[in-house]
Amino acid sequence: MFKNFWYAVEFSKDVVAGKPKKIKILGQQLVLYRKGSDGSIVALSDLCVHRGAALSGGEVKDDCIVCPYHGWQYNPGGEVVKIPAHPDRGIPRKARVDSYPVVERYSFVWVYMGDLPEEERPPIPDWSAIDDTVNYRAVTGSFLWKSNYERILENGVDVAHTPFVHGGVFGNREKPEVPEFRTEESPWHCKASVTLHPPRSKGLWGLINPNKQDLANRPPVEVSTTWFLPNMVLIEVNTPMGPMKIFDTNIPIDEETTLVKFVALRGFFKGAWADLDAKRRIFKVLREDQGIVDAVRPELLPFDLSSELHVKSDYNAVLYRRRRQELIDQGWSVEGNTIVGEGPARVEARVIPSPIRKEVPELASAWNFKEVRSREILAGSPDVKPRVERRLVMPDPEPSADVPAGGAGDEPEGSTESAVKSENEEAKA
Numbered sequence: 569m570f571k572n573f574w575y576a577v578e579f580s581k582d583v584v585a586g587k588p589k590k591i592k593i594l595g596q597q598l599v600l601y602r603k604g605s606d607g608s609i610v611a612l613s614d615l616c617v618h619r620g621a622a623l624s625g626g627e628v629k630d631d632c633i634v635c636p637y638h639g640w641q642y643n644p645g646g647e648v649v650k651i652p653a654h655p656d657r658g659i660p661r662k663a664r665v666d667s668y669p670v671v672e673r674y675s676f677v678w679v680y681m682g683d684l685p686e687e688e689r690p691p692i693p694d695w696s697a698i699d700d701t702v703n704y705r706a707v708t709g710s711f712l713w714k715s716n717y718e719r720i721l722e723n724g725v726d727v728a729h730t731p732f733v734h735g736g737v738f739g740n741r742e743k744p745e746v747p748e749f750r751t752e753e754s755p756w757h758c759k760a761s762v763t764l765h766p767p768r769s770k771g772l773w774g775l776i777n778p779n780k781q782d783l784a785n786r787p788p789v790e791v792s793t794t795w796f797l798p799n800m801v802l803i804e805v806n807t808p809m810g811p812m813k814i815f816d817t818n819i820p821i822d823e824e825t826t827l828v829k830f831v832a833l834r835g836f837f838k839g840a841w842a843d844l845d846a847k848r849r850i851f852k853v854l855r856e857d858q859g860i861v862d863a864v865r866p867e868l869l870p871f872d873l874s875s876e877l878h879v880k881s882d883y884n885a886v887l888y889r890r891r892r893q894e895l896i897d898q899g900w901s902v903e904g905n906t907i908v909g910e911g912p913a914r915v916e917a918r919v920i921p922s923p924i925r926k927e928v929p930e931l932a933s934a935w936n937f938k939e940v941r942s943r944e945i946l947a948g949s950p951d952v953k954p955r956v957e958r959r960l961v962m963p964d965p966e967p968s969a970d971v972p973a974g975g976a977g978d979e980p981e982g983s984t985e986s987a988v989k990s991e992n993e994e995a996k997a
Contacts, residue, residue, distance in 0.1 A: 570798045570901060570902065571594065572684050573799075574679070575593055575679055575799070576676035576817040578591060579677070581675070585628075586628055588628060589601065593819055595823075595902065595918040597613070597615060598611050598614050598679065599611070599622070599633065600677065601633050604628065604629075604630045609677055610633070611669075611677075611679045612646050612667050613667075615665060615919070616638075616640060617648070617664065623665075631644055632644075642664075645667050646664045647663070667922055668681060671692070674699060675706075676829075680923075682921075682922075683920075683921040683926050684926075693802075695831075698833065700833075704811075705842070707831075709829070709832075710829050711827075711828045711851065711858075712825070713828065713862065715858070715864070715867070718799075721799060721818050723857055724801035726881075733856050733860055743765045747762055748762070753887070755891070759792055759794040760794075760884040761790060763788045790806040795884065795888055799817060811836075812836075814830055816830040816831075834846060873886070
């Protein structure tokens with residue numbers, strides 16, 4: 569799984585004002601909510617810095633989200649702006665969580681999961697056809713897989729499997745040959761186009777579609793499959809009745825679970841009366857694919873390209889795997905962002921750094937969720953020494969004009985007795 573990309577994580581219509589929404593992507597929990605001032609969407613790490621409560625269980629107040637546990641208020645930038653238990657004391661610099669860039673486009677909420685500056689981020693693909701309500705009718709849906717998103721992506725752009733998995737719907741068992749591809753490529757996508765012979769149309773489509781001739785006389789159709797890094801697919805079919813486009817985002821909840829959200833467009837049967845049939849056909853195809861992909865082994869794509877056998881019709885999948893390896897070599901894998909607790913109960917979590925960590929370097933030490941020590945623990949480094957517990961209560965921030973000097977602060981390193989004394993004094997207070 570990869571950071572530093574824009575992810576389409578939810579349909580815009582499903583993020584409702586006043587109702588925080590929990591999502592999970594790349595193994596990390598996020599909370600989405602709409603600001604009271606302008607209705608724009610905020611995406612924060614769904615992990616209160618105080619006691620780890622889920623912010624998504626709280627409420628939206630003006631432009632802030634309020635933690636349901638102790639009422640801490642977080643602004644859209646992820647900073648705590650109110651601690652009800654101590655209204656007259658300063659707020660520590662570490663009282664903040666990651667806030668991720670968000671845009672609404674093409675009916676989706678896109679969240680940038682990474683810390684690159686804006687000019688270095690990969691682009692959001694051009695899915696503007698979704699906004700064309702004159703020439704297309706759209707249906708949307710979601711489908712949960714117990715499979716890795718990359719296996720699902722490769723399945724989505726694989727033309728050769730359709731005669732055998734979807735025979736009679738997409739594929740044609742009378743003619744399973746895959747002709748020469750025509751390709752269009754960039755560092756972020758690969759589009760492969762091919763001319764195929766469709767199967768005989770059935771059901772509602774068969775009543776109108778004139779392709780009931782024998783195979784030799786049946787008109788061929790143009791089919792294109794496109795992958796967009798890291799997890800998106802576009803399937804385009806120029807049917808005899810008109811164009812059809814299926815956009816899907818394969819949201820990696822974790823390595824073994826994927827939530828697919830799709831927008832399917834058709835340039836024919838553009839009345840609402842045909843929506844149910846259109847969705848039924850898409851879900852039928854998804855269920856057929858699921859039965860195959862869920863049983864694929866190994867569940868994750870091999871790192872070594874030679875671990876599986878490839879043929880000419882696998883060109884776009886092979887290109888995806890090569891580009892994937894380049895991203896791993898660049899350090900874009902999320903594995904380095906796993907947070908591991910110390911002690912006998914090592915609870916793992918994932919927190920992907922947001923852009924402000926680089927934009928404001930002096931705040932780098934303000935985040936409690938750091939990766940360096942976690943990497944040492946995971947690697948079993950002999951240099952990792954047990955930490956001495958030394959601060960059991962939250963200190964005040966550094967003295968400032970409105971916070972008088974002499975308040976509780978960091979205790980000297982290793983001063984366990986002092987820490988316990990401080991804890992007891994705070995408890996009595």
